[in-house]
Amino acid sequence: MLWLAHNVWERTFSSEILDSAYKPLDLTIRMTASAIEKYVKFVDHFLESAEKHLMEGYQVNYYTFTDHPQAVPGAGLQPAQSLCTVPIKKYSHWQEISMCRMEAINRHIAETIHWEVGCWILVFCLVIATVFHNPWGAETLGEVVVALYPGYFNMPQRWFSYERKSASATFIPDGEGDFYYGGAVIGGLVKKVYDFTEMCHITILADETSGIMAAQQESHLNRYVLSHKPA
Template identity: 30%
Template sequence: MVLLELFLQTADKHYMVGHRVPYNVFTDQLVAVPRVPLWEGRRAVVVVVHGVLLWQDVSMWYIAMISRFREQRILCDVDDLVCVDVDVGMKFWDHVDMEILSLLFGTPHLSFYWAAHEEFIYERWPQSQTPIPRYQGNFYYMGAFFGELVVEFPRLTSACHQAMVINWANGIEAMWPDKSHLNRYLLGHRSNNVLSTEDLWDPRLLGWPPVMEKLRSMAVPKNHQDIWK
């Protein structure tokens, strides 16, 4: 939960300063959730969910969780919903305001920042619910940082969840499950706002930029084996 603590601490300092921001934390480790002091008007709501054994299941299950809880009261008192997979390892570095919000926004995956389009790891298997034909798709989006208006959010979560259920019933697991489902959805529902590398930077992948107006958030080092356990 060190990554969650770092995320909350830096978000409280830099993210949507001056706005009411409820943090809805989905976890199967209630006792490990850190107690982080938050500014007035902000609160952390912890939602206990069932754990799963494999990291692949986690990556698929969190969209199902959001779909299940989207109509709960915790999501009824906000206008916009931003989804972050905290285990990815992310901290806010500078001020982030409402410029990232839109009807629907996505974040290109930093591992493919320098990659040619044909190197994107889209799902290609036609039997899956998530295939993207060759030469289609503008970006390869990461599944760890996206969002949209709450009133529109059920469309994304329902579409992704329904596609997952059909795949499960047919014994199919999409390549990089959460990313495949999100990328397929964004192919037919183009993002109104594509975040830039300034909005999420990884110095291990991209180095430090020689000239950058500002870095709003940054990936932090993490132990993948510990996270997947």
């Protein structure tokens, strides 16, 4: 990219070379996902496919934020992995759920990871309805990691669903913006993810106070990444 970030595609990297660089660092990788209401049913599929394909050979700890902790199934994980269920409040509207997601991750980092020693703690915020079909490994590690939204990949910028209401905290003027990013994958070093989730939570609250609803769930993400380029 113009700001020297890497675009990662299949067959553009060597897993062996990346693993030789990252595995000696003794990384701690936390995978978080929200399972609100009916989405609890996706937890099993998420974990089952993740255990087959996600960060093979690395220690991965899973954290499920849910308003139905009793409904989260007990999945059989590999010995090095762990699953923690974090109870949260019940919300119905997507904007409330999005705000809750950012707030829950931000609080989780502040209350738990903040006290852990070590620079190589990475946090990924995923969508619980995700199913992994192929290996996903160290090629996705970086300070700030986001994913392109598939539906807008080959679309001209003028068609992106950026927030165009100037009163919104997520406003992006015409002609600005690099890509349209989706919310399915957000990750990076713990400090960077903390800053990201805190700012998104703030902008969601600001719009709520102003009586504004962002155009899309990804509006707050795209506004933040425009000013804080991903790695």
